Amino acid sequence: MFTSTILGAGLGLLASTRLVTAQSLNLTLTFYPDEDNTCSGDDSKAISFSTSGYPLVQSCFNLNEIFANNSTGGVRNSSSTSTSDQGLRWAITNSEAWDPNGNYSHVKYEQLDPTGRDDDDDGKITWSSRRVNIYNGDDCLQASSPDDEEELLPWFSWTCHSSEDDHCRTVPYDIKSFIILPLDDDDMDGKCLDFALYGASARSLPHTFGALVTVMVVGFFLL
Numbered sequence: 001m002f003t004s005t006i007l008g009a010g011l012g013l014l015a016s017t018r019l020v021t022a023q024s025l026n027l028t029l030t031f032y033p034d035e036d037n038t039c040s041g042d043d044s045k046a047i048s049f050s051t052s053g054y055p056l057v058q059s060c061f062n063l064n065e066i067f068a069n070n071s072t073g074g075v076r077n078s079s080s081t082s083t084s085d086q087g088l089r090w091a092i093t094n095s096e097a098w099d100p101n102g103n104y105s106h107v108k109y110e111q112l113d114p115t116g117r118d119d120d121d122d123g124k125i126t127w128s129s130r131r132v133n134i135y136n137g138d139d140c141l142q143a144s145s146p147d148d149e150e151e152l153l154p155w156f157s158w159t160c161h162s163s164e165d166d167h168c169r170t171v172p173y174d175i176k177s178f179i180i181l182p183l184d185d186d187d188m189d190g191k192c193l194d195f196a197l198y199g200a201s202a203r204s205l206p207h208t209f210g211a212l213v214t215v216m217v218v219g220f221f222l223l
Helices: 002-025
Strands: 027-032 047-051 059-062 073-076 088-093 106-110 127-135 148-152 155-160 177-182 194-198
Antiparallel strands (some): 027 047, 027 106, 155 194
């Protein structure tokens, strides 16, 4: 009886540990419409994409495709050359709230360190194993500003793990697409990226966004 109790408790702890680990391996992007200027408003209108998979190659997602038709998820091949590739699977939450005319300018990025740490021994945010970029154009491309066709609006990138208390991020446009890419050693040079801005000058953005500039890149970018 006593042995059975210990065994049962041990199995319960193992299952709990596996659940926490699985949740920590997830990448989740939650998009909120432009209401109340926050991600903590009406969650009933939030839509989420989540995956525990790691892409072998870059994989682009258009919001108007993955959230349409009350979708609950999907899978796609992440490599055309690997026979062992199981594909990149994802789950969709609350797709019935998708509004094709909505302005999804708020996003919450969650990609926790599976070890449970928010930072390394030096107090720095740790590198994730995926890179995520968000764009104002379909097919993970920069699109022109509605006010100036010659001005390409910026895109934003993460390569850091998120922290437990990570907050809402706001961009100066309706998010149309995002891309997930694998990281390699060449990417891990310097500090990891935490909502880093690319592809636009600080003076072309409102003051609150200009303060986010970390790197300047000219032209289109997918890698």
